[in-house]
Amino acid sequence: MIAPTTSDRQVVDAVLAGDREAFRVLVERESQPVIAVCRRILGDPTEAQDSAQDAFAQAYRALATFRGDGPFGAWLRRIAVRVSIARLAARRDAIRLDGETVDPRAAMLKSRDDPEAHALDVEYRAAIRAAVATLPVSQREVILLRFYGDLSLEEIAQVTRHPIGTVKSRLSRGVTSLRAQLTSRPAP
Incomplete structure (x- = not known):
């Protein structure tokens, strides 16, 4: 059993030594800040929970790469940010198989009466994505x-x-x- 006062580095070392239950201590310590970061990026509480869970899973798999030169929480939040940004990008580009758009803003654009304005807006958003990628x-x-x-x-x-x-x-x-x-x- 790991004491509540055990340092993050000691808990990480315990996990790396094979104590799978020790990771639960890190999850309990960091779940609220990680969920908060995910929610801030994604806006949706349910999606933030999913993103946080993915971040914890990635952190568990990459735990051996944690150097310990900074707080575990900061390392984990960086993972959560990357996971959330990837989820946000996927959400913006997602389209259902039946042709309905998932992103409500895109659905709003799709329903515009002016197809020319819609085409220009889609083109401009694509230009922004391309510019950001450079x-x-x-x-x-x-x-x-x-x-x-x-x-x-x-x-x-x-x-x-x-x-x-x-x-x-x-x-x-x-x-x-x-x-x-x-x-x-x-x-x-």
């Missing part, structure tokens, strides 16, 4: 967390483990690059 990983991560995940600068700094000044500069450079890419493209 950003360096460090800028793309901050852009996604800020605008898709709706995280504050402080939360992004905590999740990425970078100083807030670094987060601000990466965000600024990313936005500037996106603006340049999107304004230089020909008008439809």
Whole structure:
């Protein structure tokens, strides 16, 4: 039995030594912050629960890569952010087999009376996705967390483990690059 005061590093070591029940201690300690991060990114409580569960599963499989040079919770939240962003991207692009769109905003666009406006909006969203994909990983991560995940600068700094000044500069450079890419493209 692991005492409540046992450090995260000691609990991780116990899990790596074969004590599968020790991971439950980490789940109990970190479930609320992880769910909160997932919910902040996804907006949907049920989807946040699923994303958090996926993050814990990934963390369990990757536990041997945890170096312990920072808090376990921060490492786990970074995994949760990546899982949630991937889920968010999949949700935005998902279409049911019967042709109905899953994303309510896309459904709203689909129902517009003006097919030309709809086509332009779809084209612009595709251009934004393409422009974001060209950003360096460090800028793309901050852009996604800020605008898709709706995280504050402080939360992004905590999740990425970078100083807030670094987060601000990466965000600024990313936005500037996106603006340049999107304004230089020909008008439809």
